Amino acid sequence: MNIYYRSLLVLLLCLPGWLQAALTIEITQGIEGAVPIAVVPFGTAANSPAPPEDVAAIIASDLARSGRFAPLAEQDLIARPVEVSQVRFQDWRTLGVENLVIGKIATVGANQYRIEFRLFDVFRGRQITGHSLPATADQLRYVAHRISDIIYEKLTGHPGAFATRIAYVVSETRNGKKSYQLQLADSDGYNPQTLLTSAQPLMSPAWSPDGRRLAYVSFEKRRAAVFIQDVFTGKRQEIAAFAGINGAPAWSPDGRTMAVTLSRDGNPEIYSMRLSDRKLKRLTFSAAIDTEPVWTPDGKTIVFTSDRGGSPQLYRMPAQGGRAQRITFEGNYNTSADISPDGKTLVMVHGEDGRYQIASLNLENNRLRILSDGRLDESPSFAPNGSMIIYATESGHSGVLAAVSSDGRFRQRFSLRKGNVREPVWSPFTKRK
């Protein structure tokens, strides 16, 4: 086995007040064979104040979280080159480092920076890429994630998903009162922002394909309703508030249609709603529970959960409705599907012998693979590049988020400092101002 356990705690060094709720990331399981890389702290001009973020540390942490790279610890860096002329490839070759990242941050105005970085192939002694990016102080973390994306893509051939975000639900009990929050954070858990706070449950956040809006379920009127909220303006509208269930919203890939679960006809059934005029079409007609619709990336098929066969299992049907076909056969409880961006893999909550774990199903060869090791794991959601799956697990009887590489070989846990975190959903690729 080349799988070993390590417990590398990436701690937040200093926590300003507004970061109190930030996530810490604990890598719980890694792989040998992660590519050694050196990310040298970026140089700054001697006479200007240090920028508020350690850009190189953010990049190193991103690369480590991907499971594909093993950045050198800062104390193991044998040199700290800032300029190309200061790089001695021989030094890095002796350490077995395959790639080297250097950079510098120039202050170009009040609160304005310019970040320049270069990525080298140490063995060939050549620059692979180099960019110069502007940033305000507030944008430094985001730009660092953009740089991580560029490095990841150059070295793996696949786009990075570091400059993306996750939405999730937090619940906490204060003075005996429960409070629920819909939050948004960077993909590394930093910069948590609260989009909605309610005394009643919030559930099932779902990103619009353009990454600008979130649909979710709110019980704020002591009954379920589906809302759509603009992430940037905070404006929201109620789109479904029928008698009974209004749940499980899922956007079609073109963003025009929302699949939802309603029980207005007396039983939980899946409907599609045309968002332009909210016209509903009922898609399922069984006396069982039909819920948790998700669209395949081509928009032609909806995968959903149904207990029509006696236990909850995953089924697929045409997106316009029609004959449903069962997909899962192993285990007595398979729910909460999400489909990889290439449409080839499905992840789910897989229950067997009283344990609920995240599993993937290869849709080409029907091979099922257990990816997580919790007892009550739930809500798997693919990163937009398909490389990782984020999900909810429990740690010390509190809900925390975890992520696993899509091959199951690398796992990590994000721990919020307080509250129960659950129902993470990874955003699509988005451009930010």
Added chain:
Amino acid sequence: MKFIQAVTVALVLGWLAGCSSTGDTKESEVAVEDHSDVAAGGAATSSGVGAYGDLTIESLNDPNSPLAQRVIYFAFDSSDVAEQDREILAAHAAFLSANPEVKVNVEGHTDERGAREYNIGLGDQRAQSVRRMLEFQGVAPAQISTVSFGEEKPAVEGHDESAWSMNRRVELVYVGY
């Protein structure tokens, strides 16, 4: 209000239609079970009124009244009302029939295991089971509303069967009392 009544009546009719088919799905089994109860329920309603005497609004606040019991519990992944709980529902049905101005919220809940949205579905089916039992014992559809909170509002915080068994439940919440 008329609309809601119409919808609810439609639901009941829809359910009756469902019963007449001989589907072999799990839900039909539940329905068939309920249906047999309806036959008995007709008699139970008339004798039930006698059995429960005059349940008045005051009975709602009487800890010794059968109405004091407002929570019934379910087996894992099941929405079948247990035999012993039918008695409790019969008392509530008799009370609601005798007091048509009273409204009740039927709230369905589940334990924390499994998927949250599936549990919303399961809680809904539990609430619907109870609603049907009340309606077939003479309660007007307009007196009943249902909501499912799934696993979102546990009665007992805990992560073992002792907590779970208390959380798989339907609560009858009398509006304004």
